[in-house]
Amino acid sequence: MRRAIKDKHARFCLEFLQDGNAAAAYRRAGYAVKNADVNAARLMQRPDIQLYIRERRKEIENQLTFNAASIMNLLWDIVNADYTELSKVKNLPCKYCRSDGPILAQSPDPMCPECDGMGRRVVQYAESQYLSRQGKLIYQGAVQTPWGIRLSLTSKMKALELLMRMYLS
Numbered sequence: 001m002r003r004a005i006k007d008k009h010a011r012f013c014l015e016f017l018q019d020g021n022a023a024a025a026y027r028r029a030g031y032a033v034k035n036a037d038v039n040a041a042r043l044m045q046r047p048d049i050q051l052y053i054r055e056r057r058k059e060i061e062n063q064l065t066f067n068a069a070s071i072m073n074l075l076w077d078i079v080n081a082d083y084t085e086l087s088k089v090k091n092l093p094c095k096y097c098r099s100d101g102p103i104l105a106q107s108p109d110p111m112c113p114e115c116d117g118m119g120r121r122v123v124q125y126a127e128s129q130y131l132s133r134q135g136k137l138i139y140q141g142a143v144q145t146p147w148g149i150r151l152s153l154t155s156k157m158k159a160l161e162l163l164m165r166m167y168l169s
């Protein structure tokens, strides 16, 4: 529980946390410029002010840790995202493949006189609105080109590089 502290004292503390310069904080908090360093030093001696600064500093530190952790989580999700969720290369039966076998209906026919079971390659794209959270992290957009749809994707390697840099620092 934080005890009440004078508004002007609180202002002084917050200014002090900006740069750690008590005299400058004292002036910025709106106190008289004269003897700012002596008066600021006197304020810094007060237990309530020391406590307030300690608590605020801790709050700021917690916030920074939380942010670093959430950024690292985000990068980790990008690293683990599955590109094939966005687009897949599939082998489908060509039009000469037999399609009478119920199980093999979606697979090329190995006996096909035309494709010898190679089928035809098609690229299938996921509908962007149905992507998972991780899928949405790596999906940056798409354009229709004369040769098909071109996806822009987030680089996992870049994410891994940033993650390693944060981890090692």
Ligand SMILES: [Zn+2]
Pocket (backbone or CB within 6 Å): 093, 094, 095, 096, 097, 098, 108, 109, 112, 113, 114, 115, 116, 117, 118, 119
């Ligand atoms: Zn075929």
